[in-house]
Amino acid sequence: MEMLPGIYRWIHIMAGVMWVGLLYYFNFVQVAALKAAQxxxxxxxxxxxxxxxxxxxxxxxxxxxxxxxxxxxxxNFVAAFMLQAGFQKIGIGAWLGTIMLLNVWGLIWPNQKKxxxxxxxxxxxKNKARRVAFLASRTNTMLSIPMLFFMVAQTHIPM
Amino acid sequence: xxxxxxxxxxxxxxGFVLTVILYYIVKSxxxx
Numbered sequence: 001m002e003m004l005p006g007i008y009r010w011i012h013i014m015a016g017v018m019w020v021g022l023l024y025y026f027n028f029v030q031v032a033a034l035k036a037a038q039x040x041x042x043x044x045x046x047x048x049x050x051x052x053x054x055x056x057x058x059x060x061x062x063x064x065x066x067x068x069x070x071x072x073x074x075x076n077f078v079a080a081f082m083l084q085a086g087f088q089k090i091g092i093g094a095w096l097g098t099i100m101l102l103n104v105w106g107l108i109w110p111n112q113k114k115x116x117x118x119x120x121x122x123x124x125x126k127n128k129a130r131r132v133a134f135l136a137s138r139t140n141t142m143l144s145i146p147m148l149f150f151m152v153a154q155t156h157i158p159m
Numbered sequence: 160x161x162x163x164x165x166x167x168x169x170x171x172x173x174g175f176v177l178t179v180i181l182y183y184i185v186k187s188x189x190x191x
Contacts, residue, residue, distance in 0.1 A: 027167060031167070083188075088185050088188055088189055089185060089189075092181060135162075138164035141174065142164065142170050142171075142174040142177065144174065145171070145174030145175055145177065145178055146178040146181050150181070150185075159182070159185060159190070
């Protein structure tokens, strides 16, 4: 039993690396790669073979990260989310991570399903889905920076 | 005005700016 917090932390970090790693892959690599690939008609290779696989691990890693983080907080879960004394830093990190998780499952994944043709959508709906998914993904990239800062700050950065 | 999230580096800079803002807010709350 005394090993559990360490195990939760290990899973939290491992899944978090996969989640944020794939988020950075989408934003730092794939967006620019798709733009370049459209000019020589090779974009289908990315959208058909790479993006669905990346999105699979991305969305499940996001959920695993959040669940392991919640388990790690344990009885301090409410104190963190209520930003109670001593928990303000991890609380901000937890809130940012939660917003990011909701962005993944509520905005990015439903819109990516339309873009990738996994659900039926008109061209107009696909264009709108592209913009929403793009902005949600960019928002998560932006939020990941303070999120990681405050996760680290709880123990390692005095304020 | 252009949306900073349309640019990759605008996104990264916005992330750092948000970090600084939140840092000072949390610091003022903790410091009382």
